[in-house]
Amino acid sequence: MQSSQDREPAPAVHDHGGGVRSLRVPIPDNPLGHTLVYVVDTDRGPVLIDTGWDDPASWDTLASGLTACGTSVTEIHGVVVTHHHPDHHGLSGRVREASGAWIAMHAADTAVVRRTRGARPERWFSYMTAKLAAAGAPEEHIAPLRAARPRALPGLSPALPDRDIAPGELLDLPGRRLRAIWTPGHTPGHVCLHLEEAHPAQLPGHGRLFSGDHLLPEITPHIGLYEDPDDTTVTDPLGDYLDSLERVGRLAPAEVLPAHQHAFPDAAARVRELLAHHEARLTDLLALLAEPLTPWQLAERMEWNRPWADIPHGSRTIAVSEAESHLRRLVKAGRAEAVPGSDPVTYTAVQ
Numbered sequence: 001m002q003s004s005q006d007r008e009p010a011p012a013v014h015d016h017g018g019g020v021r022s023l024r025v026p027i028p029d030n031p032l033g034h035t036l037v038y039v040v041d042t043d044r045g046p047v048l049i050d051t052g053w054d055d056p057a058s059w060d061t062l063a064s065g066l067t068a069c070g071t072s073v074t075e076i077h078g079v080v081v082t083h084h085h086p087d088h089h090g091l092s093g094r095v096r097e098a099s100g101a102w103i104a105m106h107a108a109d110t111a112v113v114r115r116t117r118g119a120r121p122e123r124w125f126s127y128m129t130a131k132l133a134a135a136g137a138p139e140e141h142i143a144p145l146r147a148a149r150p151r152a153l154p155g156l157s158p159a160l161p162d163r164d165i166a167p168g169e170l171l172d173l174p175g176r177r178l179r180a181i182w183t184p185g186h187t188p189g190h191v192c193l194h195l196e197e198a199h200p201a202q203l204p205g206h207g208r209l210f211s212g213d214h215l216l217p218e219i220t221p222h223i224g225l226y227e228d229p230d231d232t233t234v235t236d237p238l239g240d241y242l243d244s245l246e247r248v249g250r251l252a253p254a255e256v257l258p259a260h261q262h263a264f265p266d267a268a269a270r271v272r273e274l275l276a277h278h279e280a281r282l283t284d285l286l287a288l289l290a291e292p293l294t295p296w297q298l299a300e301r302m303e304w305n306r307p308w309a310d311i312p313h314g315s316r317t318i319a320v321s322e323a324e325s326h327l328r329r330l331v332k333a334g335r336a337e338a339v340p341g342s343d344p345v346t347y348t349a350v351q
Contacts, residue, residue: 012061013068016257017200019176020208023065025052027087035087036259037062038210039069040195043175045077048101049193049210050259054090062091076101080171080178082212083190084109084116084158088259093159104171105161106182109189113158115228127229128317135320136294136344144313165191177207183214183248185241186221190214194251205254209267214241215248215256217264220277224321225328238329242278245271282335285326292339292346299323 014022019041024034038049046069052058063073076099081089084105092103105113129145165171167182177196184190193210213221223238249271256267264270281302288301299320300308311319327347330336339346 013065016208016263018197018208020195020257021069022257023052023062023069025058025061025065025091026055027053028055028057030087032087032260034260036257036261037065038257039066039071040173040176040178042077042173045075046071047078047080047173048076048095049080050082050088050212051079051091051095053087054094059091059094062095073098075099078173079103080165080193081105081109081161082192082210082214082259083187084113085187085213086158088212089113089158092161096159096162102163103159103161104163104165106165106167106180106189106191108184109187110161110164111228112188112226113160117157117160123229132296132317132320134344135324136296136346137320138296141313141316167191181209181248181251183212183241183244185223185237185244186213188226188235188237188240190244192248194253199254203254203265205265206252208255208257209248209251209253211248211256211258211267213259214244215267215270215274216258217256217261217270219261220274222318222322223325224318225324234328236325236328236332238278238325239332242275242329245274282326282330285323285330286335286349289330289336289347289349292342292348294344294346295320295324295327296344298327298347 012024016022021039023037023039025037026034035050035052037052040047040049052062066072073095076095078101079092079095081092081103095101096103125145129142132142165180167180169180171178171180179194179196181192181194183192190212192212192214195208197207199205199208223241225235225237249268251267253267255263255265257263285298288298302323304311304319327336334350336347336349339348
């Protein structure tokens with residue numbers, strides 16, 4: 001994600017009214033700073049929307065925040081996960097162990113969790129090595145992955161959910177109306193959650209939207225590639241994301257409660273900004289593709305929040321994945337094409 005300007009610190013616990021509160025659970029060594037974990041009161045006890053990063057300090061913050069809300073980890077009835085990333089799903093297993101709570105996630109992200117749990121670390125390193133080589137990454141970038149020793153990596157043992165979230169369903173939250181909206185793009189199984197209840201402050205619009213990472217007030221979520229190494233399907237995550245944005249805009253919620261930064265109104269205006277941002281970026285990339293470029297070369301030339309020379313190794317890998325997702329959108333739209341016979345493959349704009 002692209003970082004934004006720092007805001008004034010907010011309280012660790014915020015009451016949004018109507019039986020909804022948020023906790024600022026820290027993400028270690030990350031410019032985002034924290035994940036907003038939402039506590040939703042139900043007739044059977046509190047339900048969490050996301051849980052935060054699996055880290056001792058994050059766990060302590062979650063536990064103390066729940067105490068400040070007048071409840072505790074042991075009283076949690078369920079966990080609804082917007083998507084599988086470790087800053088959202090990381091503590092779900094610990095919450096379930098402490099409380100017996102169920103965990104719900106969209107099946108597409110559950111498949112990623114299952115695949116992640118079943119893969120050995122060395123398979124991840126070999127997959128990333130081959131993927132980066134195919135994208136035209138230089139040997140000096142790939143070499144650390146070739147030399148890496150298999151080890152436990154963060155997020156490689158995420159909890160398996162107990163329940164699937166079906167798109168359009170009302171979740172089983174007694175006394176609440178929380179509907180799942182499938183919003184793929186940031187991950188294949190990302191969901192937003194529409195609280196179909198009157199806004200407690202009577203703001204105009206239709207309820208409130210827990211938007212996860214799909215819709216954020218000041219930053220754009222990373223849109224990379226999420227693929228099964230054993231599946232040859234060519235995905236279009238950016239296309240999925242743009243379609244999902246328009247779906248959320250049509251909901252017209254009174255307020256958006258995102259997983260990072262702060263709550264905000266007028267989802268439709270933010271959707272328009274993000275659609276315009278991505279269209280402008282695609283247009284800029286077409287100008288770069290006046291000459292054939294590999295995904296790595298394209299990423300080097302794209303505009304990021306800092307110069308390419310200052311982007312660390314891991315973030316460059318993420319940047320290349322984002323460049324590839326934009327390339328796939330251009331190819332699918334007939335605006336760019338692969339150059340026949342190029343190895344590693346290069347792409348050029350369609351004239």
